Amino acid sequence: MTATYPISAEQIRFYQENGYIQLLNVLTAEELAQARQALDEVLEQQLDQQHEPGGDAEYRKIFVQKVNLWQVNEGMRQYVFNAKLAEIARQLAQAHTVRLWHDHALIKMPGDSKASSWHQDIPYWPMQEDGSLSCWMALDDVYVENGCMAFIPESHRLGRLEPINLRDPQDLFKLVPEEQARTLDFTARYQPMPAGSCTFHDGRTFHYAGPNQSAKPRRAIITIYMPNVVHYNGNSHIVTNDLQLEPGATLTGERFPVLAQEA
Ligand SMILES: O=C(O)CCC(=O)C(=O)O
Numbered sequence: 117m118t119a120t121y122p123i124s125a126e127q128i129r130f131y132q133e134n135g136y137i138q139l140l141n142v143l144t145a146e147e148l149a150q151a152r153q154a155l156d157e158v159l160e161q162q163l164d165q166q167h168e169p170g171g172d173a174e175y176r177k178i179f180v181q182k183v184n185l186w187q188v189n190e191g192m193r194q195y196v197f198n199a200k201l202a203e204i205a206r207q208l209a210q211a212h213t214v215r216l217w218h219d220h221a222l223i224k225m226p227g228d229s230k231a232s233s234w235h236q237d238i239p240y241w242p243m244q245e246d247g248s249l250s251c252w253m254a255l256d257d258v259y260v261e262n263g264c265m266a267f268i269p270e271s272h273r274l275g276r277l278e279p280i281n282l283r284d285p286q287d288l289f290k291l292v293p294e295e296q297a298r299t300l301d302f303t304a305r306y307q308p309m310p311a312g313s314c315t316f317h318d319g320r321t322f323h324y325a326g327p328n329q330s331a332k333p334r335r336a337i338i339t340i341y342m343p344n345v346v347h348y349n350g351n352s353h354i355v356t357n358d359l360q361l362e363p364g365a366t367l368t369g370e371r372f373p374v375l376a377q378e379a
Pocket of ligand 1: 179222252323336338
């Protein structure tokens, strides 16, 4: 039987209301060791542009990014297909099914001097529907000084704003219409947590992670889940560009496997 991590009705309510949640010690020690080992292997592998986009010099000061590692490494595949994590995503999203959008590893090396600036994810994803969500798994203990995540509660209620320049910290807040800005508390909620713990956040939720000022890498694996059926909106994205999808096509099929389904 697959291991489970029980989610309470109160936790689902918290996620739905705030657009994020923190869950402690979700991975077992063995799962955490396997995920670290898989990521170590990937870091030794030669990856093509589709899996290691690289970005420009400014982007590389934020983190090293590797994408869709489930396709290139068996250990990463096992991690991404972990039914326990997908089932949590399904319950938080209140969906009958969740599919994989993509995974990525984000490693802030010591000295990576730039923050992952405040942003929403959904403006960069070529999806018609909202509601997709990320599981941000800490492979190291994370805290403010090494770049743990931070969220603005209820910011998912602002919907989908324009994509911002990710190299220009803070300009997301200028996009919030004044009337709505008055109704929200923009105090950042930082999410320090031990390795093997994670946060889930909605693609519309404002989030941020500071630079890594510690002497060790800050390693995270992010798995992004799409609830129910999501349609392609025609925009460019590294995960879909080679698929020649027509706008309105469903994001289904081999690239987007079902990871959890209501019994
Ligand atoms: O890990 C980070 O530095 C940022 C993560 C992020 O933006 C995300 O998971 O959407």
